[in-house]
């Protein structure tokens with residue numbers, strides 16, 4: 001399970017990407033004469049891409065990041081544009097490594113759940129990506145949604 005943060009009102013563009021299943025051939029790799037079922041034989045897929053960054057992370061990571069950003073963790077939600085000015089400085093402190101230690105975790109196993117952990121590099125990199133989304137959403141006047 002994962003959570004994606006994005007700005008749904010930001011402009012989106014359609015792109016054609018090579019089908020990852022048939023690698024652009026459009027044919028089934030195992031049954032001769034059959035079209036690829038994933039792309040319906042086209043060899044490519046239509047994808048819409050936001051003009052702003054989209055940040056995807058595991059639920060555990062997203063909930064911990066939300067808590068450090070001052071956002072009540074939940075499976076989905078919206079950060080209004082007016083609140084982004086409060087979140088940016090908190091993310092900057094993490095991205096600059098000043099408060100990243102609060103998000104760093106050693107790998108662990110709890111019951112049947114394995115936590116992969118988060119090292120300093122991961123925390124700083126993801127906070128930097130999130131900060132870029134916040135900055136661009138602020139500049140464009142957009143809310144940020146997650147789910």
Ligand SMILES: [Zn+2]
Pocket residue numbers: 019020021022023024025026027036037038039040041042043044
């Ligand atoms: Zn295909």
